[in-house]
Amino acid sequence: MPHVRRWPYVAVLVFLATIALGLVAAHTSLIQPHELAADRAIQTDTRTGWLNTVMLGVSDVASPVSGLAILALWCGWLLLVRHRPVQAVSTFLVVAVGWNASEIGKLIVARNRPPALYSLDPEIGSNSFPSGHVAFIVSAAAAAYFLARGTRWQRPAGLAGFAVVALVAFSRLYIGAHYPTDVLGSVLISGAAIVCLTGVWHAWLLPRLHLVPYLARFGPVSGSAVAADGERRPEPAG
Template sequence: MPQVRHWLRNPLIVFALAITLGLVAAHTSLLQPDELRLDRALQNDTRIGWLNTVMLGVSNIVSPVGGLVILSLWCGWLLLRRHHPVDALSTFLVVAVGWNSSEIAKLIIARNRPPAVYSLDPETGSNSFPSGHVAFTVSAAIAAYFLARGTRWQWPTALGGAAAVALIAFSRLYIGAHYPIDVLGSVLVSASAIVCLTGVWHAWLLPRLHLVPFLDRFGPLGPPVAAGRGADDEVPAAATQDAQESLPRGAAESQMSQPLTP
C-alpha cells in the first residue's frame, strides 16, 4: 500500500464534495431531470434482448453476495497459496473500506432510485447514491493496482481496472438502477476513503501487525516499522544504501542474512 501525502485533508475535501453533489442531486431539481433524460436516452438507444441478459449478468457478478465471494477467494489465495499475509490483509482492508464507505454515503444522502418502471431489475431496500456495485469495483481495482505497483503488471492492471469500473458503471445505468451522478459519486467516495486508509495503514496498522495472533504463521510480516512514523515520512533509498555501505563488509553481509522478524 503506497504512502500518500496529505492522506487526511485531501480525502476529507473530496468526500465532502461528493456528499454535497449527492445532496444537490437528491434533494433539488437542479440535476435529476437531466440525469433521468440521460438514463432514458442511453436505455432507448442501446437496450436489446441479448445485451439485457449480458448487462444483468455483469451487474450480478459484483452484487453484495458476488463481491463477498470474490473478496474471500482473493484474500484466501494471497494468504494460503501465496503466503503473503500483509498483502492479504491490506487487500481486504482496501476493498472493505472503499466498499462500505458507499453505504455510509447512502445513509447520508438517502436518494431514491430511478423510477422502477424503467428498470430491468427493480431494487428495493437501498438508496441510489452512490452505487455499491461501482464502489466495490473501484475498490477492487485500486487494491489490484496496489499489489501490482512496481511490477510489469502495473499499467495493464490500471487499465484493466479502469475498464472494469467503466463496464460496471455502464451496466448500472443500462439496467436503470442508478442515475449518472450515482456512479460518479462511487468513484469519489471510495477513492477518498481508500486514500485515508493508506495513512492509517502506515501510521498505525503496519507497525502493529506483529501483534495480530497467528498472522505470522501464514508468511513473513516484513521488518518492523517504527511506531510513530507517519504516512508523510519517507526513508530515502540513498540513505538506506549509505547506511549499509558504512558497515564493515562482514557486518553488512551478516545483517542481510538475518531472517525477518515479525
C-alpha cells in the same frame, strides 16, 4: 499501498464534496431531470436482448453476494496459497473500506432509486447514491493495482481496472438502477476512503501488523521479506 501526501485533507475534502453532490442531486431539481433524461437515452438507444443479458450478468458479478465471495477467495488465495499475509490484509482492508464507504453515503444522502418503469431489475428504496456495485469494483480495482505496483503488471492492472469500473458503471445505468451521479459518487467516496486508509495503514496499521496473533504463521509480516511500504518486492525474472 502508496504514500499519499496530505491524506487527511484529501480524504475529507473529497468525501465532503461527494456528499454535497449527492444532496444536491437527490434533493433539488438542479441535476435530477437531466440525469433521468440521460438514463432514458441509454435505455432506449442501446438496449437489445443479448446486451440485456450481458449487463444483468455484469451487475450480478459486482453484487454484494458475489463481492463477498470474490473478496474471501482473493484474500484466502493470498494468505493460504501465496503466503503473503501483509498483502492479504491490505487487500481486504482496501476493498472493505472503499466498498463500505458507499453505505455511509447512502445513509446520509438517502436518494430514491430511478423510477422502476424502465428498469430491467427494479430496486426500490432510498439507497441510490452512491452505487454499492460500483464502489465494490472501484475498491477491488484499487486493491489489484496496489498489488501490481512496482511490477510489470502495474500498467495492465491500471488499464484493466479502469475498463472494468467503466463497464460496471455503465451496466448500472443500462439496467435502470442508478443515475449518472450515483456511479460518479461511488468513485469519489471510495477513493476518499481508500486515500484515508493509506495514511492510517502506513502510520499505524503496518508497524503493528506483527502483533496480530497467528498472522506470521502464514508468511513474513516484517523484515526484509516485506517492502518498506508493506508491498511485495518485484520478483526476479526467470
